[in-house]
Amino acid sequence: MKVFIDPPNSLVLFDLVERFGHEPLSTMAAIQERVDNLEVDMPPMNVTLDDVVRGLKYAGVEVPSGVRGRLSLWGPLIEQADAAIIMDDCPYSFGCVGCERSELMVKYLIKRRGIPTLHVRYPSTDEEAVSFVAMAKEFLEGLN
């Protein structure tokens, strides 16, 4: 199954989803498609102008371009996701390296999709990490 991860570029979540038998939906894959798309004449840095305009689907023109650009990457991923894992309470430099408003919107879009969603807390001790991994394992294995 396709599992959206939030933060969408997290190494840990990407790895765990794959490790427990599913396909992670991540920022990296979305950007890779654009990087490898030879029809784009200008080498893009993450997103193209068309992407930012497409972001209008998720947020109006009064919303900053950086939010719309981010949503244009993540919105379509959330739309195709069968499930999602959200890591809460991440330390600040952890995350989609960016924008709090975009992150709030991502969580809302996941909620609105109504797909099975697991909230896990960023572990700060070894014991919390055991719970973190065990929860992720149970959730991911239960998706089959």
Add this chain to the structure above:
Amino acid sequence: MTIKIAQLSCGTEYSSVQYEIEKAARSVGAKIVYPDVSASDIDNAVKRFGFNPRSSQLKLMIARAVQLADGKYDADAVFITTCFRCAEAALVRNELRRFIQENTRLPVVTYSFTERLKASQLLTRMEALVTIVTRKELLARERQTGITVGIDSGSSTTKAVVMENNKIIGKDWTPSGDVIASATLVLNNALEMAGIEMKQVEAIGTTGYGRFTLGDHFGAKLVQEELTVNSKGAVWLADRQRGEATIIDIGGMDNKAITVRDGVPDNFTMGGICAGASGRFLEMTSKRLKIDVTELGALADKGNWRNAKMNSYCSVFGIQDLVTTLGDGKSFEDVAAAACHSVAEQVYEQQLQEIDVRHPIIQVGGTSLISGLVTAVGEVLGERPIVPPDSQYIGAVGGALLSSGFL
């Protein structure tokens, strides 16, 4: 030498503008770099800075700024840029600009972008940054020496000034036509007024959009973008060479607002989106009132804009409102005041929001001669702008002043 411009930003990589930023830097011989920070630096930097934004990219911006302030990362200039309309980023952007200026001698420009990034504005900013780095000593010049000429080839008017020993001794302007012919005309008239012959002129500086053509034609010693040149001209004319100031130039077609520190620009905004926010609106109003635009200012000073409510800023519908108001028996004075107020309010809403207005405010350019507009700008900003003598000649004065640095 490649100038290293440190970029502190949020949103550029998700607004499809990063490539344009790097391209603009390259085209003026500069390179964009990012001060390296590690995760542990971020926490300390945010604590030290004292502003703790929610967005992680803004925290990263702060950490990068602290690296620069502490001299741990070597760069020649700083470019701070964030998404337009993001309140959190706008606060951080402006405070970081202040922080960098207080803690380093690096030139800074700030910019708020949308995905429709204006390449020419970006280029002018990058060019200005490079000028500030490579011509630091020249820009520090506060007195004009010898006999020099400045020519400002603008999109609507061409101006020339002859200066001798820090005084303007000749000046002229004309509506812009053929770039060389217009410049030759005003130059000859200014020389005649000064009683100087061309062969006595020791240096020429050109600015404005025709600067390259004129630079070649007249063998100018200085050919420079209008951002740094106009700033120098404005602070010289207003005798405000030290400290901070905001220069407002409401042009016939486009507007500029430049913030300066010790006569060197650190941010600017350039408009041109809407005729309703330019001198053109006042010209059109004058025509409808069947008066000359030069009379509009004095008329407006006698009126009260509150008596002639306008429902639109638009140069078509707004002016229609004014005419309707006249039909209701309101005075010409009130209508003239309302037109000036409308332009001032629009400039404030559309442009001054992008910069951090610093005091004093110096109003320049042709429209600064319309006193009603200066009054209106003062009302909107809560402080009457200084209008220096010869305020329409800033570019030419800046050119003459700076070119004397080559003597």
Add this chain to the structure above:
Amino acid sequence: MTEERETRLFMISPRSMLTPDQLVRLIHAYGAEAIVKETCYGCLVEGPRSLVLDILARVREKHPNEVFSKIRAYPCSDPRRCRAQHGTRPGFAQLEEEWELLSKIQYGLDRVSEGAGYKQYEDRKRISVNDFKRICEVQ
């Protein structure tokens, strides 16, 4: 496109005794035609998707809970990402944090594979206003 090129970060948990050099030699020993680039955290592996996934599976078999992996959008040495070109891009600090976290995740995976379960999160509730008032009155 994804089928043609896959670039992956292989990141070694700080708890592991494995070094990037050992990891790279291990991958080279598979004799696969992939680009392998040693880094401070482990290595980058680039090649056709199926090949890269095969390498990952073999590494996991040997070092099950010590090496972590995610894909990278940009190819190896892409100047848009390369740190040497212009300094670090924004994701760098995050990777540093995640690298530190891997030590705990490795521990978690080890315990879970031994059968450990999880504890439900406790709700972090604030005390009621009345309780707080009582405390204040006692003081």
